[in-house]
Amino acid sequence: MINVLIFIILLIIAAVIVVKLTFAVLRWMAMNAVVGLILLGILNYLGIAHIEINLINFLIVAVGGILGVFLLLFLSYL
Numbered sequence: 001m002i003n004v005l006i007f008i009i010l011l012i013i014a015a016v017i018v019v020k021l022t023f024a025v026l027r028w029m030a031m032n033a034v035v036g037l038i039l040l041g042i043l044n045y046l047g048i049a050h051i052e053i054n055l056i057n058f059l060i061v062a063v064g065g066i067l068g069v070f071l072l073l074f075l076s077y078l
Contacts, residue, residue, distance in 0.1 A: 035065060
């Protein structure tokens with residue numbers, strides 16, 4: 001009986017840790033995507049690059065963040 005109780009407590013602790021780490025990673029990815037999209041908007045507004053914001057470019061910047069913006073800049077100058 002006590003073994004089952006200890007197992008359930010450890011299982012709950014493990015689940016809480018997994019959820020906290022998942023939310024931390026998702027929050028970091030969301031901030032990276034927002035900063036990347038803002039940077040892309042600023043670069044387009046200032047005329048440094050003319051990268052249209054379509055679905056593919058949006059997904060590249062949303063997943064890659066700042067590195068995604070630099071990738072699109074590099075590809076636009078080729």
